[in-house]
Amino acid sequence: MPHxxxxxxxxxxxxxxxxxxxxxxPMRQLAHILLHEPGSLTPGERELIATFVSSRNNCHFCQASxxxxxxxxxxxxxxxxxxKTDFTQAPISDKLKALLVIAGKVxxxxxxxxxxxxxxARNQGATDLEIHDTVLIAAAFxxxxxxxxxxxxxxxxDPEMYAQMGRHLASEGYNAPSIKQPMEHTAGQPVx
Amino acid sequence: MPHIAxxxxxxxIRGAMAxxxxxxxxxxxxxxxxxxxPSTLSRGERELIATYVSSRNCTHYCHxxxxxxxxxxxGGDExxxxxxKTDFTQAAISPKLKALLSIAAKVxxxxxxxxxxxxxxARSHGATDLEIHDTVLIAAAFxxxxxxxxxxxxxxxxDExxxxxxxxxxxRDGYVTVSEEYLGSHAHAAHA
Numbered sequence: 120m121p122h123x124x125x126x127x128x129x130x131x132x133x134x135x136x137x138x139x140x141x142x143x144x145p146m147r148q149l150a151h152i153l154l155h156e157p158g159s160l161t162p163g164e165r166e167l168i169a170t171f172v173s174s175r176n177n178c179h180f181c182q183a184s185x186x187x188x189x190x191x192x193x194x195x196x197x198x199x200x201x202x203k204t205d206f207t208q209a210p211i212s213d214k215l216k217a218l219l220v221i222a223g224k225v226x227x228x229x230x231x232x233x234x235x236x237x238x239x240a241r242n243q244g245a246t247d248l249e250i251h252d253t254v255l256i257a258a259a260f261x262x263x264x265x266x267x268x269x270x271x272x273x274x275x276x277d278p279e280m281y282a283q284m285g286r287h288l289a290s291e292g293y294n295a296p297s298i299k300q301p302m303e304h305t306a307g308q309p310v311x
Numbered sequence: 312m313p314h315i316a317x318x319x320x321x322x323x324i325r326g327a328m329a330x331x332x333x334x335x336x337x338x339x340x341x342x343x344x345x346x347x348x349p350s351t352l353s354r355g356e357r358e359l360i361a362t363y364v365s366s367r368n369c370t371h372y373c374h375x376x377x378x379x380x381x382x383x384x385x386g387g388d389e390x391x392x393x394x395x396k397t398d399f400t401q402a403a404i405s406p407k408l409k410a411l412l413s414i415a416a417k418v419x420x421x422x423x424x425x426x427x428x429x430x431x432x433a434r435s436h437g438a439t440d441l442e443i444h445d446t447v448l449i450a451a452a453f454x455x456x457x458x459x460x461x462x463x464x465x466x467x468x469x470d471e472x473x474x475x476x477x478x479x480x481x482x483r484d485g486y487v488t489v490s491e492e493y494l495g496s497h498a499h500a501a502h503a
Contacts, residue, residue, distance in 0.1 A: 122427065145340035269450070
């Protein structure tokens with residue numbers, strides 16, 4: 120049960136966004152720029168960073184929805200699963216691995232990022248803008264995850280719901296809602 | 312020294328925002344709504360929540376500047392700001408704000424730590440759902456801003472006078488207006 124009177128039938132962050140459209144707007148814009156707009160990191164790579172951080176924060180809704188978006192971009196979910204368990208063994212570029220090391224530190228505390236971490240990413244070809252965006256994606260998901268969990272939002276378990284959401288996010292991005300109609304709670308049981 | 316080539320002479324989040332104006336705009340829009348927009352919590356109270364969370368995250372730039380903005384809103388009462396950072400339970404603030412700070416403290420660690428009892432305690436002191444929502448989101452958002460500032464290794468000066476002076480300006484003019492001074496001149500820095 121959500122801690123406050125959120126709209127019924129909207130999972131995860133959709134409920135917070137519908138409850139408070141004024142704050143939803145910049146939060147959507149930020150996600151859209153960081154994850155969806157053209158960049159030298161592919162949208163799939165950026166969704167993997169978001170998924171990894173959300174997984175580290177143990178936020179079910181965010182890791183499932185962004186994992187599904189990453190799956191939609193990348194064509195299969197094997198990489199997504201491997202990223203969550205041990206990204207060092209995942210079939211991703213050495214550059215993305217070095218960026219995930221930085222994201223993992225930001226998830227704990229930004230002060231843990233060292234010059235050596237940044238140098239390692241640069242050695243694999245990472246640009247300053249890619250390093251910046253990695254830090255900000257990781258930081259932003261420390262916000263989204265806490266927002267979703269801190270309000271006690273409904274976080275369904277049904278994988279098909281996340282798969283549909285992931286396809287929508289991958290094609291349309293974040294400026295418009297991916298879920299427009301309230302859902303039946305029977306579509307998935309609350310996680311907690 | 313910052314981890315990436317941020318514009319010089321812009322400490323803390325300002326250098327990061329000038330580096331990437333596209334993400335700076337929603338970041339400033341969000342903080343503007345949360346901390347200066349219409350609310351039944353005073354601006355001083357909301358700045359105290361931001362200051363407290365930043366202090367818990369040990370982000371010197373953020374807890375110094377938001378502490379200075381809070382003091383500017385609270386008649387220059389720097390002692391009160393300091394007391395909130397060290398032990399808010401003993402501070403001369405309302406029981407409602409104390410209950411909201413307890414929620415913010417949990418969100419700072421992990422949103423899942425917030426309990427129905429925490430929310431009930433805030434309600435019993437008169438907190439509304441919107442105030443609880445905004446408390447959760449302010450705490451979550453500062454877990455982002457703090458990590459962004461620390462994760463890029465931004466310059467975080469020690470000089471209290473610098474924060475005091477800028478705190479008065481931000482308290483008077485707001486975040487979006489003050490940000491135009493550095494977003495204008497470096498608008499294409501990330502793509503240069």
